[in-house]
Amino acid sequence: MQEFQNAGLDILAVSETKKKNKGVMELENGHLLIYSGVENNKRAAAGVGCIIHQKLIQSVSKWEAHTERILSVEIKKRDGKQMTVICVYGPDEDEKAEIKDTFWEELTLVTEESKGIVYVLGDFNSRVGKKDGRYNTVIGQYGENK
Template identity: 30%
Template sequence: MEKKRFLDIHIATFNARSLRTPEKLQELELALSDIKWDIIGISEMRRYGEGIEDYGNFILHYKGETPGLYGVGFLVKKGLAEKIGEIKGVSERIAVLNIELPVKNAEKWSIIQAYSPTESNKKDDIRKIEKFYEDLHLTIENSHKNIIVMGDFNGQIGKRNNFGE
C-alpha cells in the first residue's frame, strides 16, 4: 500500500501598508525570501480593482475599491495554484481563498483575509464597522467547514490608566 505524503503548510497574514507599485512588491518578495510560507493573506494592499497576477513562483490576488486605500488579497505559492477552488474579494476589506490543502484527507478549506475599519465614535465609521462584520459573518456562513479567519482587525486599546501614581 502506497503511503500518502502530507505537507506542512505555512499560512500567514501581513499588513503591507501598500503593494501598489512593482517596487513595493519586490521589497515584499525580498523580505519573504528568508521565511517559510505557502499562503499569505494581505491587508492594506492599496491596489485598485480586482485581479490575479502570475509572478512565476507565486500568484497575487487583490481587491480594492478605493484608489490608494484599503484593499485585501493573497499571495499563494505556485505549487498550490492547482488546488485553488476559488479566490475572490468579497469587498475591499474581505477576501476568501477556497482551497484543497494537501493535509490529512485533503479537505477543502476557506481562508478568509480581513482588514477591519479602525474603531471610532463617528456614525459613518460605526456603519462601516457594522457592515464589515455583517459581510464577515456572511462570508463565514458561506465557507467550508474548515475555516481560517485572519487579518488586521485594527484593535485599539484605551487610554493608559496610571493606577497608584
C-alpha cells in the same frame, strides 16, 4: 517577497494594498497575489490580498472578492478536504459605526458560507489593552498597559 520565502510561508494575508478592482497577478518566483480593492473610479484606499506560494496554486479551487476589505480563497488539500482562507482588512477605530458594523456583518456572512476548515487572517485594526502574560503567543509584548 523575500520575507515570505525566508519565513517558509505558504499563504500570507496582506492589507492596505491600495490596489483597485479585483484580480490575480503573478509575483516573483511564481507566487500568486489574489486581491480585492476599491472600484476603478474611486480613490485608491484599503485593499486586501492573499499571497499563495507557487506550490499551492494548483490547489486553489475558487476565490471571491467580497469587498475591498474581505477576500476568500478556497483550497483543496492533498487529502481532498476543503479549507477556506479569509483575508481581511478591518476598518479603523475612527471609522463610522455603520462602516464597522457592515464589515463585521459581511465577515460573519462570508465565514458562515465558507467550506471546510476556515482560517481568518489579516489586519483587524484592533487596539491592544493591558499587557497580560496569558496571551503572549497571540498579542505579543505591545500592550498599552492600561
